[in-house]
Amino acid sequence: MTTPQPWPTLIQTIPSSTCMISSLFPSSKTIFFRSTFIIQNFLKPTQYRCYSPKMSATSVTLEQPSSERRAELVESLAEIRERVKSASTSGKEPTLVAVSKYKPASDILACYEDGQLDFGENYVQELEEKAKLLPADIRWHFIGTLQSNKAKILASIPNLFSIQTLGSIKAATALNKALPAERTSPLRVLIQINTSGEDSKSGIPPLSSSSSTSEVKNSDLIQLADCILKECPKLRLEGLMTIGALELSLEASETEKNADFERLKETRDVLARYLKETYPPDDGGRWGEEGTGRLLLSMGMSSDFEAALKSGSDIVRVGTGIFGQRAKKTTST
Numbered sequence: 001m002t003t004p005q006p007w008p009t010l011i012q013t014i015p016s017s018t019c020m021i022s023s024l025f026p027s028s029k030t031i032f033f034r035s036t037f038i039i040q041n042f043l044k045p046t047q048y049r050c051y052s053p054k055m056s057a058t059s060v061t062l063e064q065p066s067s068e069r070r071a072e073l074v075e076s077l078a079e080i081r082e083r084v085k086s087a088s089t090s091g092k093e094p095t096l097v098a099v100s101k102y103k104p105a106s107d108i109l110a111c112y113e114d115g116q117l118d119f120g121e122n123y124v125q126e127l128e129e130k131a132k133l134l135p136a137d138i139r140w141h142f143i144g145t146l147q148s149n150k151a152k153i154l155a156s157i158p159n160l161f162s163i164q165t166l167g168s169i170k171a172a173t174a175l176n177k178a179l180p181a182e183r184t185s186p187l188r189v190l191i192q193i194n195t196s197g198e199d200s201k202s203g204i205p206p207l208s209s210s211s212s213t214s215e216v217k218n219s220d221l222i223q224l225a226d227c228i229l230k231e232c233p234k235l236r237l238e239g240l241m242t243i244g245a246l247e248l249s250l251e252a253s254e255t256e257k258n259a260d261f262e263r264l265k266e267t268r269d270v271l272a273r274y275l276k277e278t279y280p281p282d283d284g285g286r287w288g289e290e291g292t293g294r295l296l297l298s299m300g301m302s303s304d305f306e307a308a309l310k311s312g313s314d315i316v317r318v319g320t321g322i323f324g325q326r327a328k329k330t331t332s333t
């Protein structure tokens, strides 16, 4: 197979510092994704690559979804949306975050073109690469293990919408420091609570409504919340997140409530009471959902999002239910 000749004039219009194009085909069209120039080839194979100096050549590709895959995703997305809607208890529609870890950018594009804007990713490098390729109005939610040494990369993603896995003062201050001045709105953060107490789960311990005032004041959660409100003006404490124990979500029946979800709700209520007293909502409103001031709950995944919604969840994170099974993790980023 012969390689098509590149277009020298077109190449010259592209600053080599931002992007070098490997191969161009005669019917190429220039697309602007923020400041990055990407040449998209509309001939077969429908694939193009953009090499930025910092990235590896193989990692950044955006393929168009095949029509079969697109149809499959549109169908599963419609089903999940319907199930979210019918399980929702509050008047307000919950946020469905499509968890796209390990899934190709083309899958995300198919969902985006079907109106899905909220996507969740677990790995910083994977998120960074996808965010560069995909439309700038996607709302990215980071839901992976948050290491403070990765805060800078995360903070540099302009359309990072929230971080749902905040778990330490160190990570909060690193994020606050790393967020660029040109970011116009504070970054929403949710504190991850380890409601099941499992060693394998991240997050800080929950609070109980029976805890004494001093226990509450000295808890990890309140200290982190205080740090966000006093020392991190670029963060907005939007709510709490939990993963929960799988057994509890499988055991919970129609009548029995899931203990993880109940614990997260109770923790939220204790935290909300403390915040209302300490940082009144009319004091600039630095916490809770914008507009309502409510502390949101992010709980519920493919296997238990309906139960979570019945317990009052505001944000559900669904991966497998939309995209199908994931390949086993091979590298850690």
Ligand SMILES: *Cc1c(COP(=O)(O)O)cnc(C)c1O
Pocket: 099, 101, 122, 143, 144, 243, 301, 302, 303, 317, 318, 319, 320, 321
């Ligand atoms: C992977 C992941 C999900 C999605 O899980 P599914 O069971 O595939 O829906 C949700 N939340 C977090 C934190 C995850 O890591």
